[in-house]
Amino acid sequence: MLEVRDLSFRYDAQPAIVDVSLAVQQGEFVALLGSNGAGKTTLLRIISGLLRPASGTIAFDGQRLDSLQPHRICDLGLVHVPEGRQLFPSMTVRENLELGAYLPAARRHLAASLEYVIHLFPKLGARLGQLVGTLSGGEQQMVAIGRGLMAGPRLLMLDEPTLGLSPALATEILHTVRQLNKERSLGVLLVSQDVVQALQLAHSAYVLQNGRMVRHGTAEEFLGDESLRQAYLGI
Ligand SMILES: Nc1ncnc2c1ncn2[C@@H]1O[C@H](COP(=O)(O)OP(=O)(O)O)[C@@H](O)[C@H]1O
Numbered sequence: 001m002l003e004v005r006d007l008s009f010r011y012d013a014q015p016a017i018v019d020v021s022l023a024v025q026q027g028e029f030v031a032l033l034g035s036n037g038a039g040k041t042t043l044l045r046i047i048s049g050l051l052r053p054a055s056g057t058i059a060f061d062g063q064r065l066d067s068l069q070p071h072r073i074c075d076l077g078l079v080h081v082p083e084g085r086q087l088f089p090s091m092t093v094r095e096n097l098e099l100g101a102y103l104p105a106a107r108r109h110l111a112a113s114l115e116y117v118i119h120l121f122p123k124l125g126a127r128l129g130q131l132v133g134t135l136s137g138g139e140q141q142m143v144a145i146g147r148g149l150m151a152g153p154r155l156l157m158l159d160e161p162t163l164g165l166s167p168a169l170a171t172e173i174l175h176t177v178r179q180l181n182k183e184r185s186l187g188v189l190l191v192s193q194d195v196v197q198a199l200q201l202a203h204s205a206y207v208l209q210n211g212r213m214v215r216h217g218t219a220e221e222f223l224g225d226e227s228l229r230q231a232y233l234g235i
């Protein structure tokens, strides 16, 4: 459903993404791995229209995205939960969630979407009136994912949703992502430093290194081959 071909991008003179190709199928859970500075966030920002590629193409269900505005891309069902959450701390949980549904298609399903987010994250249900700035890091991450779900995604891109969380909370968040991938047949493109856990949940994985896609394989291939893990993931 997502097809990225030969994408390149540079920050001023500095190449950040070089000839990158990647695909996510309907209902597939894909892990995007790579060390700090590899270009993972840049790649997600290009796909969601926040940065313009110098060359290459991006298609979603056959429709070209690479010249669309970010809100159009979101409205098509390709939704980005950004690194660092980017929530509004002085607004309530409910207000932050509802912001995810501001586009017309999503707004029509606001009540049902909110119900689903609360089903997924019961902790948020009891805190709808609480200011987001007063939530724990884990709860804030739930709001960030919840806001993404409010937009009615068919493909959800998550950038380091477990950064800074305790191992237990990180596990909870990643398993919830897997749950909604299954329950809703939602496509997932996950960037995570929890490499082993991400591979245990994902169907397939890509590895970015210095802006280049150096490896693609099934999650089993990575988990089952120590030399592959050592060479590309350092684990
Ligand atoms: N706004 C920016 N301006 C210039 N260089 C940037 C900017 N954002 C990221 N970079 C550089 O691009 C490279 C990839 O960064 P990034 O996509 O954030 O990597 P990752 O998410 O994999 O850690 C890094 O070398 C980083 O320093």
Ligand SMILES: [Mg+2]
Pocket (backbone or CB within 6 Å): 040, 041, 042, 083, 159, 160
């Ligand atoms: Mg990043």
